[in-house]
Amino acid sequence: MPSPTIGRRVRPAYPILLLLAPVLAAGCATTRPGVPPDGAAPTPSAVWATGEQPAAPAATPTTSRPASPAPSSGKPSPSAPRAGLRHVFPVRADNVDYHTTHGAYPATDVFADCGEPFVAVTDGKVLEVSRVDRYSKSGPQGPDNGGLSVSLLGDDGVRYYGSHLSVVGAGIEAGVRVRAGQQLGKVGRTGNANNVCHVHFGISPPCTGKDGWWIRRGVLWPARYLDSWRQGGNREPAAEVTTWQRKHGCPKAP
Known part of the structure; x- marks a missing residue:
């Protein structure tokens, strides 16, 4: 009796990786300045949606597709006050x-x-x-x-x-x-x-x-x-x- 899978495309079983990828991605948030802590990491669904790629470690999508900083990332403004700047006396004179x-x-x-x-x-x-x-x-x-x-x-x-x-x-x-x-x-x-x-x-x-x-x-x-x-x-x-x-x-x- 022919196998019921012959003639049909078998899609790899990725549900577990889909569940784990956001968890792994969240672990990098503290090393990425400008990424909000409430989940600006890239979603892996766009990478895995076609089902054409062979199985790969779950960390691959998150490291190969870094998230862009969100507008509300809290990134310091270039004009934000800075500490430790050099200060000098305002008049350069001996007397x-x-x-x-x-x-x-x-x-x-x-x-x-x-x-x-x-x-x-x-x-x-x-x-x-x-x-x-x-x-x-x-x-x-x-x-x-x-x-x-x-x-x-x-x-x-x-x-x-x-x-x-x-x-x-x-x-x-x-x-x-x-x-x-x-x-x-x-x-x-x-x-x-x-x-x-x-x-x-x-x-x-x-x-x-x-x-x-x-x-x-x-x-x-x-x-x-x-x-x-x-x-x-x-x-x-x-x-x-x-x-x-x-x-x-x-x-x-x-």
């Missing part, structure tokens, strides 16, 4: 001094000869540049006090602001990437500098969409960080800035 206090609000005046380089404290992106001194003693006191200035958003998520500059460097514009120690401008006495050569230095959080001069000018006392950077240390203000913003948010103009 330099600064106060540990400042009038009316937290900031520091760094005194040096006019023309000495004002540099980027850390790697980051230029946020704002003022190349025109609009300050007037008879005008509003606050918005234009800085004269020529540059503000930098460091890759550590902190904004660093320097003002009263005599000049802003060529090519230093909003959106430009800079490196720690790169010159941004020169020490000067523009704005409300009382005719004394110095850089007004402020540390603050960037308050996107709600920002203003009253935040940009500084919200933390910088001296402890300046002390560290001047001695070649790398004390980081990011944690203190984060704590301040959680407490105060982005306050309106005083």
